[in-house]
Amino acid sequence: MPDYSLYYWPLPFRGQFVRAVLAHVGATWDEYDFEAIGALKGKPPADQPVPHMGPPVLVDRNTGISLSQMPAILGYLGRKHGLITDDNVHHALTDKIVADANDVLYEITLYNGAQMWTKESWHDFQPRLKRWMVMFEETGRRHGMTAREGFLLGTNEPGIADLATNILWGTMTAKLPPLRPLLEETAPAIAGLSDRIGALPQQVELCGKSDAAYGDLYCAGQIEASLRMVLNL
Numbered sequence: 446m447p448d449y450s451l452y453y454w455p456l457p458f459r460g461q462f463v464r465a466v467l468a469h470v471g472a473t474w475d476e477y478d479f480e481a482i483g484a485l486k487g488k489p490p491a492d493q494p495v496p497h498m499g500p501p502v503l504v505d506r507n508t509g510i511s512l513s514q515m516p517a518i519l520g521y522l523g524r525k526h527g528l529i530t531d532d533n534v535h536h537a538l539t540d541k542i543v544a545d546a547n548d549v550l551y552e553i554t555l556y557n558g559a560q561m562w563t564k565e566s567w568h569d570f571q572p573r574l575k576r577w578m579v580m581f582e583e584t585g586r587r588h589g590m591t592a593r594e595g596f597l598l599g600t601n602e603p604g605i606a607d608l609a610t611n612i613l614w615g616t617m618t619a620k621l622p623p624l625r626p627l628l629e630e631t632a633p634a635i636a637g638l639s640d641r642i643g644a645l646p647q648q649v650e651l652c653g654k655s656d657a658a659y660g661d662l663y664c665a666g667q668i669e670a671s672l673r674m675v676l677n678l
């Protein structure tokens with residue numbers, strides 16, 4: 446029996462944060478196809494393992510506990526597998542970074558595709574996108590992190606904040622390559638951290654599997670098409 450079951454669409458985006466943590470701790474997990482995820486999401490809340498609106502949903506097969514909301518899942522896994530220290534401040538800052546990452550996901554998809562990007566709206570969004578990058582860069586700087594060494598919150602080992610940072614910026618810029626020069630210029634230490642986390646053997650293996658399964662997909666749907674349009678991809 447695998448350690449976990451993950452319900453998430455066959456694409457990176459929000460689910461990749463959960464996959465990255467599971468891979469990092471050496472957990473085993475299974476995943477389900479589009480129909481099964483749609484069926485679970487469409488059930489009345491009373492019949493769902495955890496009442497939820499959308500995936501990711503993680504089931505801990507050893508305890509039977511089910512969780513939705515990506516930040517809550519990362520908090521659970523982080524505490525269970527020692528990727529968040531007992532320090533209250535570190536804990537709160539980790540939650541803050543994951544919440545920031547989730548906000549960036551909302552913004553880059555115009556709130557899960559509620560609207561589509563146009564050349565004009567994408568242009569207007571650039572100062573805000575850069576500010577998000579600068580915020581992550583400044584967080585690392587305050588904890589002594591550089592492109593080559595250290596971790597986002599000043600820990601000696603990578604934690605949830607570092608994994609989330611790589612999946613946010615590393616995956617985004619890998620799938621939407623015109624954004625990589627912007628990240629390198631605006632947040633060089635974050636580009637370096639993403640590369641260092643992405644080079645960990647478990648992340649290399651996950652990335653290879655995900656690329657084979659999902660190809661170039663990032664968030665999918667019409668919103669991805671509009672992102673590719675404004676990026677001339």
Ligand SMILES: N[C@@H](CCC(=O)N[C@@H](CS)C(=O)NCC(=O)O)C(=O)O
Pocket residue numbers: 458459460498499500501513514515516547557
């Ligand atoms: N706040 C939730 C957002 C979940 C979410 O928006 N899931 C998307 C996929 S990334 C979905 O398929 N939502 C379907 C829906 O809301 O109906 C989280 O962080 O997990």
